[in-house]
Amino acid sequence: MFQFKCPHCGLRDANEFTYGGDATIAWPDLGASEQEWFDAVYQRENPRGPHREYWHHAGGCRQWVVVDRDTLTHEIHGCRAASETQK
Amino acid sequence: MSHYSVFSVLKGGLTSQRNWSRAWRDPAPREAYDVIIIGGGGHGLATAYYLAKEHGITNVAVLEKGWLGGGNTGRNTTIVRSNYMLEDNAHFYEKSLQLWEGLSVDLNYNVMFSQRGVLNLAHSDAQMDAYSRRGNAMRLNGIDAELLNREQVRQYAPMLDFTDNARFPIVGGLLQPRGGTARHDAVAWGLARGADRLGVDIIQNCEVTGFHIENGTVKGVETSRGPIRAEKVGVAVAGHTSHVMAMAGVTLPIESHLLQAFVSEPLKPFIDGVVTFGAGHCYISQSDKGGLVFGGDLDGYNSYAQRGNLPLIEHLGEEVCAMIPSVGRLRLLRHWAGIMDMTMDGSPIIGKTPVQGLYLNGGWCYGGFKATPGSGWVFAHTIAHDEPHWINKGLDLARFREGRMVDERGAGPVPGAH
Numbered sequence: 001m002f003q004f005k006c007p008h009c010g011l012r013d014a015n016e017f018t019y020g021g022d023a024t025i026a027w028p029d030l031g032a033s034e035q036e037w038f039d040a041v042y043q044r045e046n047p048r049g050p051h052r053e054y055w056h057h058a059g060g061c062r063q064w065v066v067v068d069r070d071t072l073t074h075e076i077h078g079c080r081a082a083s084e085t086q087k
Numbered sequence: 088m089s090h091y092s093v094f095s096v097l098k099g100g101l102t103s104q105r106n107w108s109r110a111w112r113d114p115a116p117r118e119a120y121d122v123i124i125i126g127g128g129g130h131g132l133a134t135a136y137y138l139a140k141e142h143g144i145t146n147v148a149v150l151e152k153g154w155l156g157g158g159n160t161g162r163n164t165t166i167v168r169s170n171y172m173l174e175d176n177a178h179f180y181e182k183s184l185q186l187w188e189g190l191s192v193d194l195n196y197n198v199m200f201s202q203r204g205v206l207n208l209a210h211s212d213a214q215m216d217a218y219s220r221r222g223n224a225m226r227l228n229g230i231d232a233e234l235l236n237r238e239q240v241r242q243y244a245p246m247l248d249f250t251d252n253a254r255f256p257i258v259g260g261l262l263q264p265r266g267g268t269a270r271h272d273a274v275a276w277g278l279a280r281g282a283d284r285l286g287v288d289i290i291q292n293c294e295v296t297g298f299h300i301e302n303g304t305v306k307g308v309e310t311s312r313g314p315i316r317a318e319k320v321g322v323a324v325a326g327h328t329s330h331v332m333a334m335a336g337v338t339l340p341i342e343s344h345l346l347q348a349f350v351s352e353p354l355k356p357f358i359d360g361v362v363t364f365g366a367g368h369c370y371i372s373q374s375d376k377g378g379l380v381f382g383g384d385l386d387g388y389n390s391y392a393q394r395g396n397l398p399l400i401e402h403l404g405e406e407v408c409a410m411i412p413s414v415g416r417l418r419l420l421r422h423w424a425g426i427m428d429m430t431m432d433g434s435p436i437i438g439k440t441p442v443q444g445l446y447l448n449g450g451w452c453y454g455g456f457k458a459t460p461g462s463g464w465v466f467a468h469t470i471a472h473d474e475p476h477w478i479n480k481g482l483d484l485a486r487f488r489e490g491r492m493v494d495e496r497g498a499g500p501v502p503g504a505h
Contacts, residue, residue, distance in 0.1 A: 044338070
């Protein structure tokens with residue numbers, strides 16, 4: 001099983017977390033073009049290798065974290081609070 | 088290439104089985120073909136087979152990175168059904184089921200298609216309402232469906248938990264009698280042999296590493312065994328669709344996810360048809376060798392690893408025991424995972440792409456195996472005519488941009504939720 005080092009709770013099993021998808025997507029402004037919205041909502045790079053993704057620590061601190069994980073090897077390279085990655 | 092018949096079996100018996108020839112050739116790739124199909128799984132092989140058989144296009148190569156049927160063709164739970172509610176899915180999967188019904192005879196190869204029925208269990212009145220709606224939609228599209236009450240379900244599948252303290256009491260179910268299972272390896276082998284007999288080159292250990300595209304038109308592919316030219320290229324690579332299409336500069340509304348499957352130690356005949364759990368996501372059947380074959384939800388995160396994790400195994404074990412408590416002491420024999428290319432609406436993509444001459448067959452989510460002959464049939468038509476057949480017209484790539492989702496589950500643009 002994966003284990004994520006939650007910045008608030010420490011090393012925890014992955015079944016405490018819920019997957020939140022690709023964390024590299026920047027949501028466009030409300031007035032952005034249809035093309036920008038289409039890209040953000042539907043299009044995915046879906047990389048075979050390093051992937052930056054959101055997980056929600058639903059069974060713990062209930063905070064969102066950003067995990068760097070390899071989709072081919074399942075290696076986990078980092079776990080940070082999502083609030084730190086926002087501008 | 089010999090025709091299989093009772094006489095060839097008898098001849099084998101009289102000649103110490105020395106009369107059999109290779110089921111398909113092992114040719115070296117030529118410099119150019121009329122059509123290249125990338126991916127030697129069920130869908131790619133079916134496409135090549137129907138290109139040759141239905142459209143007379145025999146100058147075709149199927150390029151396979153590994154060996155035939157080594158991806159999702161050999162990793163599924165072998166279930167065949169067409170119990171879909173939405174028009175675009177219903178017509179497509181029903182066409183596929185009709186092809187399944189004649190496939191063994193058509194191919195002169197026994198794919199062991201067994202129409203033992205697929206039963207979806209209902210555990211609440213609301214679920215019975217939903218099933219009657221789906222069953223009516225199916226029947227309006229000419230697809231067989233029967234709504235069963237609790238007693239009828241008990242007669243059909245007496246091994247289920249009908250006790251008073253069942254965690255999820257069974258109210259009834261929706262049965263598709265024409266559904267069933269097939270032997271997945273035989274499907275790949277039979278289609279390969281059928282395509283080869285019509286002149287198709289099946290080239291294994293040949294990985295596509297790039298595309299030749301000039302002015303938005305495909306001219307051929309680069310492979311680990313050298314460049315190959317073709318004016319038309321079809322991509323049928325299951326879980327790696329995003330990866331291969333990225334080489335052509337096409338980004339897709341797809342995420343790759345893991346789906347695990349399981350086989351138990353063999354039992355005497357126990358489960359006749361395919362039974363699916365209505366209070367969770369679990370489908371179970373019994374193979375001809377006696378093992379219980381079952382699967383459930385996705386692991387739930389992007390992955391290309393072809394191996395799953397333990398939380399899902401535990402969850403699925405709980406579901407199986409809730410359905411059929413008597414298997415509680417049964418041991419698992421094997422489990423594995425395949426990569427599902429999950430689309431944003433849970434339905435496949437079969438059609439043209441922004442690159443002229445490049446055609447896409449992917450995004451199969453959970454539905455790939457049952458679709459095998461139908462997918463090849465409509466994809467061959469799409470490639471041969473440079474236009475989709477009416478059956479796959481609604482399953483095109485442009486539907487995501489144009490808002491024509493085919494979202495059977497109503498889960499929205501969250502691939503892992505379908």
